[in-house]
Structure formats: C-alpha cells, structure tokens
Amino acid sequence: MSFHPNEVARRARVALGLIGLAFGVLLAAFFRTQVIRNQQWSLRSEENRLREVPLPAPRGNIFDRTGKIIAENVVGYTVSILPQSLDSLKGTLRRVATLVPLSKGEMDAALRRYNRSPVRPTVILPDASFDEISVLEEHRIDLPNLIIQSSPKRFYPEGGDVAAFVGTIGEVSDSELTLPAYAGYKPGQLVGKQGLEREYETQLRGREGSRFVEVDARGRVVRDVGARADLQPQQGKPLYTNIDLDLQEYIAHVFGDSLTGGAVAIEPRTGAVLALYSAPSWDPNQFVGGVSVAYYDSLLNDTRAPLYNKATQGTYPPGSTWKLATSVIGLEDSLVSMDAHMPQPCTGRYLYGNRYWRCHDLNGHGNLNLAEAIEKSCDIYFYQLGLKIGLSRLIAGGLKLGFFDPSGIDLPEDNAPRFPNRLQYFDQKYGPRGWTQGATVMNMSIGQGENAQTVINMAKFYTALAENGVEATPQIAARPPELHRIFTLSDDQLASLRAALVGVVQAGGTAASAQIQGVVLAGKTGTAQTGIRRNGVELNHAWFAGFAPADDPKIVVVVMIQFGGEGPRAARVASSIIGHYLKSSVTSLVETGG
C-alpha cells in the first residue's frame, strides 16, 4: 500500500529532511560567501566599480638666486579615455577626431599608451586647449568614458633663454621605463628629459595623487567619487639655483640670433653657476605636452644644432685660452718663471723638425718673457715652453688640472672633454710611428691638437686661476661649494700671472678692446683652429676666458663663439657680460644696503 498513512508520513519526513538538507547547504554556502569571504568579494566589487584616475603632481618650481621663477606650473587640461578594450578606444578616438583635430601621430600615441598600461586612463590630449575642452564638454553625452581634468602644466617664463640649463620635460619613454632609476614610474607620466629637470627629477617630481570615478559595466563614467585626502597630489620640492636670471637673459640678448656658441658665468669662490647659455637656443615650452613634429623638425634641420648644448656638450679646441694651463704646468714644475725667456725670440716663425711653425703674429713678438707671452699670446714662446715641459709632463699636468674629466656640473649633459690620458693614446690613434712627441707637445701647448674642451670645463679651470689654484666645481643648484686645490704656486707667481692676464685686456694686449670702465678684467683670448674652411678662409672658434675684478674675482666668464673668428670678438662679448654683472650686482648691493 503505497499510500498507507504510515508510509506517507515516513516519506513526508524524508521529503522534509531532503528540503532541510538542500536549504542547509544553500545557507551554508551563502554564509561562507557573504560573511566569511565578505572582505574579498567587497574588494572585488570596489575594483569593479571604481577606476583610479591619476592626478599628476605639480613639479617643484625652479628659482634663480634672487627668487625669480625659472620654471613653474600653470593650469593645463588633459583629456583621457577610460577604455574597456582596444576597440572601444579606437571607436572613441574616431568620435573625438570628428570634434577636435587629432593627428594620426596623436592617435598612435594614445594606442601605444593604452597598450603599455590598459588600467590607467589613456591620455589622448596631454595639453588640450580651452577651445578643445569646450567642444568636448559639449558632446559629453556621446563620449561617456571621457575624462577631462585640469592638470598642472610646466611653464618656463623665460623660454629659450633658460633652455640650456633648465632642460625640459616629456612623457617617460619605453626605454626609460626599463631602467632601474625609473622603477616607480608608470607609463604616461612626465619626467625631466634634459637639464635641471632631469638632474633633479626625484626632487622636482612630487607625488602623483589619485581620484576615483565610478564606472558602470560598460566603462561609462557614472560619477566622480573624488580624491581621498591621503591621495592628493603633492607638489615636488622647489629647486633654488645659483642662476642670475638677469645675467642669463642679458647673455641671451648679447648672443641674439646671429651668434652661435656657448657662454658660462661662474662665481669663482663657490662654483655657483650664474649663467649658462647655448646659442641658438630652443623653446622648452614647446616640448611640454608633446613637441609638434614641425617644431622638432625645424630644430633638427637647423645646421647650428640648437639642441646640442654648446656650453656643456660641445667640445672645442680651447686654443690660446689653454696657454694658461701650459704656463701653470711649467711654473708648478719650476721649468719656467714669469720673467723667463725662451731660447729663441719670436720672429713670427719657428723651425722645428723639418718645417716652420707659425706665430699668429707673422711680424713676430720679439724677445718675450712668460708674462709678456701670455699678454701677446705668443705661439713661438709656448712652442718652446711645451718642448721644455715635454709631452709626458704636459699630459700629466693636464690630467691634474682636470682637462680629462667632465666638469662635474649638475647637468646630465656634462660631456667629457677630449684629452689624452697617457702617451699610448697617440700610439693607438696614429700608430707608434705616426706621430712625434715634439710636434704633439707643441700643438698641445697652444691648446690645439688632441685637446677639445667644453666651455664649462674651461670655466672651471679659470675659477682656479681666479682663486689661486683652488678650483670650484660648477654648480647650478644652490649647494655647499665643492672646492679642490689643483695647483700650488707662490704668491709672486700668482700675482704676476694675474698681472699678465690683466695685461691681455690692457692696451697692447690681445683683448684691449674688451676693457671695462672702472673694472680690472683678467682674461685670455683664444682663436681655435678648426681646419674647417669656408670660401678659402679657415673658420676659427673665438674664445675668451677670464675673470673680474682681477684683484677680487667675483665672476669667471668663458665665451666661445663657434666659427666666430678671432678671440677678441669673444672677449668683447665676455666683457659686456662681466660689465653687466658687476654693475648690476653693485646696484643690488646698494639696494640691499640702503
């Protein structure tokens, strides 16, 4: 009897047991999911709905020595997309392109950014104009996954005047991201690319913040949740520099559009770089937010190579400005004294080996001592001094005076000069029989031959001349000075060396035209032969390296004008720089005193 009440009652109990069991299992499963693993699933739920939008940090401002702004941040706009997939990104890009001009290059860059970091919002316009923003805001409904935000934009008020040392910023590149130094960086972030921006990146970059937007399952931005207080972006630390912006601008003005070359002004006692300029310059503001192809091409196609820093990267034969190095080496080794004469007086030419070596003055300087030879920049004297010193000692002395190593300035573009560090250098370069010590030492003693120096490295050497043998490492950032004694001479030797340098700019010296009213200037001209000829005339680099006032040096200036002809031309530029600086610094002293 299958429906006997007892049977039914038994089956009812079994049925209820079955239902109870099933519901028990379900409840246990819900308890595990909802109560025990609640945190894990809650996190997933938050990740689902919240997308992190990075808030770029403003970079630290860069100030000159008087507190004037060299680099700051202004309000800019970036436009990015929160893409669900590559296809949705492409679709949105196409729609955006119908509203605002979007080049193929910009689209490709956006796709590249997405591929590198699909989780972050893909930046499509790193520096959008207000007009572009207005148009996009109008069509906000059609572009639901668009994020428009104001973000700090780097700005260099003096533009090209400061490019040589401040550098610029740009998006971190794929190759940089692979380097350990960029370990904490994410694709799309901005980093210093050159100059101080790169050198002091860790100090200037600040800390990126985050805000969150709530998105729905299709990636549409539903609402802005805002930034958490602890995730606000933090501005980078300011960078205080030794730069004298007024002097920097003056140098840029002096060089103008016509001169090509580099100039450096240093405070000799501290190594503080007052100004550093490379002409022609370029506008660092053009690189912020991505440089346009047209502007970049115009820089690359310029034969004067504006992007090549002529103060720190370019190496040029120092010419006669290096005769001071020859003199110091000779004096320190007691091979010569300031009033010593060489065996042969200058007749305009000097026979060595089987050929005549010329002096720049073909009429000859007559019988000179070292002081006079420096004043007149007599090649014949220095040929003989070089031979007396000998190549080994000249190279060893050059090494000791710092002509082999980079200047140590706090810029990434600090190139090493070209200078031999041992005799074998010549064997390797020319073969053991391809060169002679005599000819080599003669060339090197007048700053030619295997010797090419950066402007900044020459300036560094002249700080030692100004400061009695104590060299100051050039520093742009305001830091404790780094001083090293590189040569030791007696007071008499120093005094007469200084007198000789003063003589250069006095009547009868090579740079008599560079005199400044009321200021005693000490310096040395140089006319570096390049071997490059145009229209039959050899194109020489014009150098001047010097300091002022001679008895209490406050500024070392080195000017190199590429293919600028004779040294005195550079001397006139340098003296106007020094004159401007000393006058303005006196004025500012009076002002602070009053």
Next chain:
Amino acid sequence: MSGPRRVSLDWPLVAAAIVLSMYGIAVVYSAGQTDVPTAVAHAYRQQTMWFALGLVGAYAVSRASARLIEWATVPAYVGTVLVLLMLLFFGKGAGTAADTKSWLAVGGIRLGQPSELAKITVVMMLAKVLAANREAPSSLLELWKPALVVGIPWLEIMLQPDLGTGIVFVGIFFLMLFWAGVAWELLVLVASPVVSLVLAFNTSLWGAWFLLLLALVLWYKPYLWEGVAVVSANVIAGVVAPLLWDHLQPYRQARLKVFLDPSSDPLRTGYHVIQSQVAIGSGGWLGKGFTMGTQKRLAFLPEQHTDFIFSVVGEELGFVGVTVALALFGFLFYRVVRVAARASDSYSSLVAFGLLAMWFTHVVENVGMTLNLTPVTGIPLPFFSYGGSFMFASWLAVGILVRISSEGRGAGAGQIAL
C-alpha cells in the same frame, strides 16, 4: 468538514506565497533601479499585474474540486503536448533565451511561455498515471508510462531548446516517483545512466561509480534483464558521452565548462557567475541597502531581474535577506508537504507533491547557480524572477494546493503528525 461551496483556506500556505510574491516584486523594483535606466525600471508594474492576475487565477482554480482538476488532466496534458509541438515550428525567442523557441506569440505579440504551464499539466498527468495503480511501480518496465508522460513534453522542451525547464521535468519525475513509493534503489538505477554520462569525462570517477552501481544491482536483485539493461545503459552512456559532447551546441558546452570552472572564461559565460558571486559576497550580513547594490546599479550584474534576481537579494539585503527568503520558501514547502501528506486521495497527494517538486527544483537550481553550486541554466526563481507566465503558473499551483488542502484531512484527524 467544509460545505460543498466553501473552501477552508490554508492561510499559512497562502500567506507564505503572498509574502514571497511581495518580497519578489520589491526586489524586481530594486532590480530596475540602475544608474543608467533601462526598460527593467518598469518591470515591477507588470510583475504586480501578473501577481494580481495570479491571485484571481488561484481563486478560480481553488473553486474547482480535485475531481474536476483530475477530469481536466488528460485534455490539459494533450493540449500541452500539442502546443509545445506547435512551438517547435512557430515559437519565438525572447530575453536571455532569444535563440530558443519557448514563446507563444500571436500576431507578433508574445503571450507567454507555455512550458511554464506545461510543468503543472505534466504534474497532473503524472499524478493521474501513478495514482491509477494501487501499488507503486517496482520494476523498470512498470515505469514506462510515467516515463512516457514526462518524456514527451520533456523532449519537446529540450528541442526548443530549454535545458533549465528540462531539468525541472527531471526533478518532478524523480520526486513524484519517490512520493508514489518507488524504491530508492530503483530510482538510482533509473538515474544511473545520466550519472554515467556526467562522470564519463573522468575515467576513474566513472569506474568507481560503475562498481558502486554493480554492487547496488547485486544487492537490490532486480530482474535479470533489468540488471543487464541498467549496466549496459551505463556502459553506453560512459562511452557515448564524450561523443555526445562534441555534438552539444558550443554555448551549452561553454555553460557546462564554466560550471566546472567559472574563471576559465571570466569575460563571457563565466562573467555572469563571477559577477553574481561578487554581488552576493559584497553584501555581507545586512547588504548594501535596498536598491543600493553597486553591482546591480552599475550593470555588472547580468539578468538582475530574471535569472540572477537572487543575487540582488544577496547584494542589497545581505545574508539576513537571503535567510529570510529561504526561510519563507522553506515554510511554504513545509506547508505543501503537509498538504500532500493530508490529501484525501493519492491523485491529490501526488499533484501537491509534484507542485512542490517543481518549486523545489526551481529554487535549488536558481539559488544554487547564483553561487555557482549548480550550472547556469536560466530558470526563474518562483515568485521572484520577473516573468508573467511563471508568476501566473505558480499562483495557479497555489490555487490547486489550496483546494487540495481544503479537501484533505484536517489537523484534527491526527493521523499524521507533521
């Protein structure tokens, strides 16, 4: 006990069904509250309308005696089989099942899903067949009639194809056979080839199952031919299954695969289950608050008003809301078991238990799938999921149960202590 025109209402049962329906409508309303509004926002109105229609239908059915229902069983069943057959030629798809033919449409207007009502007519027909014999079927051969009764509409529905409803039919079949008194060993033997089919993908698992089956056959001692038939059916299932797999539609293959490992396909089929688990799991004890579920609001939760409505319960009302819902179902089921146990005749008893089997299978399958305990088949949750046909069918079932309850033995009879 009651006059011929009076129905003594089983209030606890009706109250449980009403509370469940109102709970369900509230959740359907919440399901429509999304940040980007969709048509679902108005679904609760239609659901309320169907609830009202269901109440009317339930009242009407409760006026009909069990004998009238029994009399109508054969025509209703034949009609159901014919309509389902017709659907295979003229059926329309809709919603999540857009590529199936489960909808009856006249002049482009979808009237409903006949398969929802078919569940009830199959229950009625199966009850009639099983009640016809005083003894419960005790051999495979004696099961041919019940198998045919369920098999024909089951085949028609599987051809639509609607795997979920098919599973419900299987649930109804086995649970009603159990209620009719069929020995559990026989039920296991009947089910064994299906188990073999599922286990066929793992040779050692299948081998263990096969040994177990052999032991059962030796212990239960069925007729020799039965034993042979069952064993060979298992062997065939075990061998054929992998071949059959290749003929399964890719989406069904995918659904089965995703059931085994939802993270294998997180963006497509598995997406539903994962997002459902995220929704439920992030609910915690008390949930994110009524209408406040972020998974639902932001459209991460798919089919939040139909198949995955229970995930909304879990997300917004938390473990407490889930427990309340399951407790209501539990109470309803307890009352239905009580009705079945006290029914005046075996037909009524079987119908009552069949309707329980229908709901029970739905609830376990639907709720289980939101947590990936059962495969995602897309069958609705009774009284909750948005959908007129099933709401209406469920209330017709309530009407039938009310009638059977009123005709059954009262609590005073005291023969069955439940």
